Amino acid sequence: MNQRQNLKNCYITISILVILFLVFLIETAIGGSENIYVLMKLGAMKNDAIVIGNQWWRLFTAQFLHIGIMHLISNAVMIYYLGVYMETIIGHWRFLAIYLLSGIGGNLLSLAWGNDNAISAGASTALFGLFGAMTAVALQNRANPILVYLGRQSFWLALINIVLDLFAPNIDIPGHIGGFITGFLIAVILGERNLRKYSMKMRVVAVCALIIYCVAAVRMGMVISL
Numbered sequence: 397m398n399q400r401q402n403l404k405n406c407y408i409t410i411s412i413l414v415i416l417f418l419v420f421l422i423e424t425a426i427g428g429s430e431n432i433y434v435l436m437k438l439g440a441m442k443n444d445a446i447v448i449g450n451q452w453w454r455l456f457t458a459q460f461l462h463i464g465i466m467h468l469i470s471n472a473v474m475i476y477y478l479g480v481y482m483e484t485i486i487g488h489w490r491f492l493a494i495y496l497l498s499g500i501g502g503n504l505l506s507l508a509w510g511n512d513n514a515i516s517a518g519a520s521t522a523l524f525g526l527f528g529a530m531t532a533v534a535l536q537n538r539a540n541p542i543l544v545y546l547g548r549q550s551f552w553l554a555l556i557n558i559v560l561d562l563f564a565p566n567i568d569i570p571g572h573i574g575g576f577i578t579g580f581l582i583a584v585i586l587g588e589r590n591l592r593k594y595s596m597k598m599r600v601v602a603v604c605a606l607i608i609y610c611v612a613a614v615r616m617g618m619v620i621s622l
Contacts, residue, residue: 409483440515456496478530498578502578504617505613508617527550528554
């Protein structure tokens, strides 16, 4: 009974995971998740395709694709364990908004700072957005020891992963950093009705910071090295 209730409380998380696995099956069926043609056809990130080809939708679609089964599993496990408690804490639709917009925000920084010739994909941009959002919630609810613990764990998981990324090949570090920043700012902006919210002043500052971040990333991303 408790397991059923848990699944009911995180139905957005479960829906996201189902979509990720379905998309991976489609990748596999039409040629393989490591096939460059398949990745490009289904919407992976490639900076020149976005800027020169005007395919801005790739900023959104890339977060649903994965390159290899282990890439998918590692992201899916973390999304599940974060989603189980985060979706209950911040609410279903806030959770979905943070997840999807963080995926786009992370890919924006990848567009600005990433390798223009690289093809990238994965839900890790959105995953790092969840890390950032949980950090923001914890900072504003420091009187709640559970939220403080979850926020601290999220922050250190993000930081440790970014440090490890420095020693691993073919990792989209800008995408991870951008996802964290976007998730943090959106959590400040959206707030949560059952928890202590950020002040209106802080929320306006977060809106301005998010706009500046997006504009700056697009402007930097428009310069392509061929």
